[in-house]
Amino acid sequence: MSAPQRFLERLPARSSDEPSWIAARRQAGAARFEAVGFPTRRDEEWKYTDVRRIAEGDFGLAIHADYDRARFDEQRLALDDAHRLVFVDGRFSAELSELDSLPNGASVEPLSRAIDQDAEAIGGALGRLAGVDFSPFTALSTAFADEGAVIRLAPGTAVEKPIYVVMLSRANDVPVMSHPRMLIMAGANSEATVIEHYYGEAEAANFTNVVTEVLLDRGAIIDHYKLQEASLNDLHVASIHVDQTRDSRFNSFNLNLGGALVRNDLVADLNAEGAETTYNGLFFVQGRQHVDNHTLVNHNAPRTFSNENYKGILDDRAHGVFNGKVYVKRDAQQIEAYQNNANLLLSDRAEIDTKPELVIYADDVKCSHGATTGQLDEEAVYGLRTRGIDEAMARALLTLAFAGEVMEQVKLHVIAERVERAVAGRLPERFNLADLVETAEAVQEV
Amino acid sequence: MLEVKNLHVTVEGKPILKGLDLTVNAGEVHAIMGPNGAGKSTLSAVIAGKDGYEVTEGSILFEGQDVLEMEIEERARAGLLLGFQYPIEIPGVKNIYLLKAALNAARAARGEGEIPAPEFMKLVREKSAEMKMDPSFLQRAVNEGFSGGEKKRNEILQMLVLQPKLAMLDEIDSGLDIDAMKVVAQGVNSLRNADRAILLVTHYQRLLNHIEPDRVHVLVDGRIAKSGDKSLALELESRGYDWVVEESAA
Numbered sequence: 001m002s003a004p005q006r007f008l009e010r011l012p013a014r015s016s017d018e019p020s021w022i023a024a025r026r027q028a029g030a031a032r033f034e035a036v037g038f039p040t041r042r043d044e045e046w047k048y049t050d051v052r053r054i055a056e057g058d059f060g061l062a063i064h065a066d067y068d069r070a071r072f073d074e075q076r077l078a079l080d081d082a083h084r085l086v087f088v089d090g091r092f093s094a095e096l097s098e099l100d101s102l103p104n105g106a107s108v109e110p111l112s113r114a115i116d117q118d119a120e121a122i123g124g125a126l127g128r129l130a131g132v133d134f135s136p137f138t139a140l141s142t143a144f145a146d147e148g149a150v151i152r153l154a155p156g157t158a159v160e161k162p163i164y165v166v167m168l169s170r171a172n173d174v175p176v177m178s179h180p181r182m183l184i185m186a187g188a189n190s191e192a193t194v195i196e197h198y199y200g201e202a203e204a205a206n207f208t209n210v211v212t213e214v215l216l217d218r219g220a221i222i223d224h225y226k227l228q229e230a231s232l233n234d235l236h237v238a239s240i241h242v243d244q245t246r247d248s249r250f251n252s253f254n255l256n257l258g259g260a261l262v263r264n265d266l267v268a269d270l271n272a273e274g275a276e277t278t279y280n281g282l283f284f285v286q287g288r289q290h291v292d293n294h295t296l297v298n299h300n301a302p303r304t305f306s307n308e309n310y311k312g313i314l315d316d317r318a319h320g321v322f323n324g325k326v327y328v329k330r331d332a333q334q335i336e337a338y339q340n341n342a343n344l345l346l347s348d349r350a351e352i353d354t355k356p357e358l359v360i361y362a363d364d365v366k367c368s369h370g371a372t373t374g375q376l377d378e379e380a381v382y383g384l385r386t387r388g389i390d391e392a393m394a395r396a397l398l399t400l401a402f403a404g405e406v407m408e409q410v411k412l413h414v415i416a417e418r419v420e421r422a423v424a425g426r427l428p429e430r431f432n433l434a435d436l437v438e439t440a441e442a443v444q445e446v
Numbered sequence: 447m448l449e450v451k452n453l454h455v456t457v458e459g460k461p462i463l464k465g466l467d468l469t470v471n472a473g474e475v476h477a478i479m480g481p482n483g484a485g486k487s488t489l490s491a492v493i494a495g496k497d498g499y500e501v502t503e504g505s506i507l508f509e510g511q512d513v514l515e516m517e518i519e520e521r522a523r524a525g526l527l528l529g530f531q532y533p534i535e536i537p538g539v540k541n542i543y544l545l546k547a548a549l550n551a552a553r554a555a556r557g558e559g560e561i562p563a564p565e566f567m568k569l570v571r572e573k574s575a576e577m578k579m580d581p582s583f584l585q586r587a588v589n590e591g592f593s594g595g596e597k598k599r600n601e602i603l604q605m606l607v608l609q610p611k612l613a614m615l616d617e618i619d620s621g622l623d624i625d626a627m628k629v630v631a632q633g634v635n636s637l638r639n640a641d642r643a644i645l646l647v648t649h650y651q652r653l654l655n656h657i658e659p660d661r662v663h664v665l666v667d668g669r670i671a672k673s674g675d676k677s678l679a680l681e682l683e684s685r686g687y688d689w690v691v692e693e694s695a696a
Contacts (some may be wrong), residue, residue, distance in 0.1 A: 383534030383588070386494055387548040387604060388522035388555070397547060401538025401587065 003055045004034045008143060010061055010177070019119040022145070025127055032132040039136050048321040048353045049229075049292040053261055054235050055135045059177035059207050062089035065096075067168055069092075072096055075199055077227075079413050082164035082195075083108050085149045089170055089206060090178025092147055096166070105157030106192070111148040111181055115387050122150060126183055129213045129241035135265065137237045141179045141211045145350035148181030148210075153190035155217070160312025162193040162412065169200030169208065169234050182212035186220035186248075193223040193412065198230045199258070205233035213241040217247035218272075225415055229422065230258035232287065239265035244304075247274035253410060254293065254310075256283040262291040270297065270335075281310035282406040284423055285318035285350075292321035299328040299335045306336070311406050312343040313399060313423070314350035322354040326369070330361040339369040344376065344402050346395070400424055447472045447553070447643050448612055453504035454668075455485075455492050462488045464668035466505070470612070474638040477654055477679060478647045480665035481687040486647045487531060489540045489665070494528035495521055508612065523555035525611030529601035529618055530648075536588035541600065544588050545570055545607050552608060556632075559619045573606040576636065578629050594621035602633035613637055614645040619653040631656030651683035 001009070008030050014023065026415035038055040039046040065088040072086070085108055086096035092110040099108055114122045132139040149165045167180060184194060198208065208230070214222060229237050237260040242250050268277040283291045297306040313322045326337045345351045356369040361364055376398045403423045410416040448470040455463040466671045470476050480486050492499045493506060495518035508526055516524065518625040536544065550560045561569075574581055577599045589597050598618055605613050615634065619627055634657050637644060646657060654662075655674065662678040663670045664687070671694035672678065682690070 175661060202450075337576040377537060379534055380536045380539070382497070382518065383536050384539070384544065384547075385518040386522055386528060387608065388519050389544070390517075390519045390546050392550065393547060393551070397539050397543055398536070400543075401536075401540075404538045 002037065004037045005176075006058070007140065010059070011143065012061065019115065019123065021119070022115055023121045026143050027147060029132045029139045029145070032139035033136055033143055036136050036139065042332060045135070045294065048319070049261075049263055049290065051237075051261070051263075052205055052282050053238070057175065057207060057235070060174050062091050062170075062172070062176045062178065065089070065093035067093065067096065067170065069096070072168070076166060077164065077195070077197060077415055077418060079162055079164050079195075082162045083159070084164045084166065085110065086166045086168065087149075087178070087180055088168045089172070089176050090147055090167075090180050090208075101161075103157065103159060105154035105190075106159045107150075107152045109150055111150050111183065112146060114150040115146075121152075122183070125185055125213065125215060126181065127213075129215070130211045130239060134239065134241075137209050138211055138239060141181065141209050144153050144179035145181055148183065151182075151184045151192070151194060153186045153192055153220070155187035155189060157187065157190045160191040162195055164195045164197065167196065167198045167208065168206040169198070169206045169209070169230055171203035171231075172200040172206065172322065175205050175207065177207040177209065179209045179211075181377055182210065184212070184214040184222060184224075186214070186216045188217040189219040190217070191221045193225070195227065195412070195415070198228045198235070198236065198247050200231055202231050203233070206230040207235040208237070210238045212238070214240070214242040214250065216242065216244045216250060218246045219248060221249045223253075223411065225253045225410075225412065226255065226264075227415060227418070228256040228258055228262065230262075232258060232260055232289065233257050235261045235405035238263070240267070242268035242277065244268060244270050244272070244275040246272035246278065248276070250277045252277070252279045253415070254279070254281040255293050255415070255419055256293075257419070259291065260289060262289070263330065264291075264293045266293070266295045268297050268306070270306065272301050272303060273303045276303065276305040278306070279308040279310065280406050280409050281308075282312075282403055282419065283320060284313040284403065285320060286315040288317050288319075290319045292323075294321075294323045295339065296325045296327065299326070299332040299337060301329075302333045302335065304332065304335050306338070308339040309406060309409075310341045311402065312341075312352060313346065313402060314343065314352055315346040317347070317349045319350070320352040322352070322371070323357070324355070324369070325357045326360065326367065328358075328360040328362050328365055328367070332362045333364040335362065336366045338367070341371040342402075343371075343373040344399065345373060346399065362425040396424075447509060448645070449505075449507040450489075450512070451505045451507075453489075453492070453506065454502045455488055456500045456502055457488065457498060461494070466665070466669055467620035468663065468670060470643045470645060472611075472643055474660045475638065475644045475646065475657065476661045476663065477659040478645065478663050478665055479649065479651075479679065479682060481691065482649065484665040485614055486649070486665050487670045490528050490616045490645070490647055493521075493526065493614060514615060519551065520555075522610075523552045525552075527605060527608060527610035527613055529598075529605060529613065530617040533589045533597040533601050535590050537590060538587050540585055541588050542570065542584040545578055545584075545604065548604070548608055570607060573603055576606060577603045577633055579603060595623065595626035598622055598630055599626065599633070602630055603638060604635060607638075611641070612643045612645065614647070616647045617649065618646070619650065621650060627653070627656060651679045654679045666691050666694045669694070
């Protein structure tokens with residue numbers, strides 16, 4: 001049996017009551033996946049990322065969503081007033097979710113329910129941006145599509161509290177796979193903050209294949225945080241697809257700390273004047289972790305704006321990939337597109353492959369891009385040492401500072417703090433950098 | 447406290463210090479003056495352990511310890527702190543991180559525990575106020591985007607928080623207007639006490655109007671050519687350095 005067949009074998013039996021469109025779409029996904037199979041490094045898009053660990057794996061599907069409540073509360077972000085939707089290995093957990101206080105005009109629900117209750121609206125949107133031909137993984141996702149989060153904002157609706165979607169990964173006896181979908185439909189002039197948070201048990205070794213689609217109507221504003229803190233054995237493939245109309249704003253924070261093998265695709269289409277997108281990225285990998293970030297901004301219309309800043313910190317024998325494309329269509333005049341990628345190598349054996357690409361067919365544009373990869377500033381290391389700080393600590397402080405530039409853009413304090421602490425915590429414990437972070441915060445608050 | 451004996455230092459093979467002797471005792475303020483190129487900054491850089499300086503002969507003892515055998519950070523922890531002529535920018539590292547990490551490193555070296563957070567916050571706020579620095583400076587990256595005067599004040603702030611035994615200040619007055627100079631001088635003067643020594647390296651006498659030295663040394667061609675009390679500085683101010691240079695050549 002081929003690898004695709006082995007994966008598709010796991011497709012669950014479906015009820016005949018389901019709408020026919022979803023059945024047809026799943027079939028199309030399965031057919032596509034079976035035809036193309038897993039990507040190999042011969043594919044340009046997968047040149048630096050070997051997915052054999054996924055393709056050769058054997059993953060079941062989770063059958064329940066049990067997760068220890070105390071452990072969940074201890075690990076989650078301290079967002080007590082967030083609207084929360086929780087999935088465990090892809091299964092919806094009503095017990096851990098919390099959706100009481102949503103304002104009028106906002107709906108947050110699991111995909112399974114949305115398909116049942118509002119098939120028509122969902123059917124028109126699901127898979128519109130993430131086609132089965134985008135990658136073998138979107139095809140695979142489509143074949144299995146049955147669960148995830150659907151967030152809908154009626155025109156003019158502002159959701160003040162963050163919408164917090166948690167995807168937990170358990171240490172199962174047998175590794176499982178999940179193919180959650182995120183669908184965000186933001187009506188005209190609506191506004192919300194959405195968090196996707198991936199974490200779980202330290203021994204978890206599952207495969208998560210998530211597809212996020214974000215549709216922004218005129219003037220809508222979405223802040224999207226992806227905080228990926230999966231276990232160091234988890235395999236994680238994700239794509240985020242964004243469609244922006246006039247004057248809409250999308251702010252992405254793609255923060256990756258966990259996972260053995262991680263691939264993120266981020267694609268935004270700026271389809272009408274005034275659309276603006278910001279990509280902020282940070283990853284920190286150690287050991288033999290592998291993180292691949294592929295980003296794409298399509299400037300399809302005049303006077304659209306994009307600004308991208310991705311930073312990577314790589315230690316030990318970790319491997320990072322940054323491929324950032326900006327594409328400017330022929331008539332997309334007076335656009336502005338800025339892209340920056342900076343990487344910090346903490347070890348001689350760490351490796352980064354970085355490739356910023358600008359493809360411009362318009363002539364009246366403001367674009368810049370740059371990529372730097374380097375070690376820590378030795379003059380700064382010396383400066384810290386002259387104040388009594390030992391060399392390893394000096395390097396730790398400078399590493400934290402390198403991440404800080406991206407974290408300063410983070411508007412949600414709990415996330416900034418969490419990531420700063422995680423970065424600090426990965427540096428040797430005796431430095432007690434977490435304590436420093438706390439002190440700095442305390443001083444600020446006084 | 448500090449004993450420099452027959453110190454010879456070369457930079458890229460070129461002799462800069464050629465047998466320098468200097469003794470600084472606790473409670474004293476010494477000023478090292480001299481024409482450009484005499485080796486003034488080399489002396490403090492060598493004591494602080496900057497790269498690129500080769501000691502070919504001589505010794506530096508600090509409280510009986512061989513400074514040249516100590517790591518850069520060990521020197522600072524032992525209480526030997528240099529305020530730079532051109533303070534180093536430390537990208538992204540908040541001032542408050544540096545201050546706390548440095549203070550705790552010194553405390554650990556003395557066998558003390560980490561400073562409790564409330565005590566630390568009180569200390570840094572007090573000292574920032576003394577240096578007329580807004581508390582927002584504590585959240586900013588060390589010297590990044592600071593004006594020349596702010597950088598110098600920040601160097602003194604570090605001294606006030608870390609309370610070194612020997613504070614060496616290299617051209618701390620350069621680039622300061624008169625108001626900033628007063629703030630810096632006040633900060634330095636507040637460090638004066640019977641257990642501490644201060645070593646000022648300066649080209650101009652004007653700093654010494656604000657920080658009165660006990661001893662003034664003139665460095666000429668890698669050696670101390672003349673030493674005296676504060677009146678020597680005034681004499682240099684009116685007569686320039688040439689006469690000392692000629693005297694030492696004779």
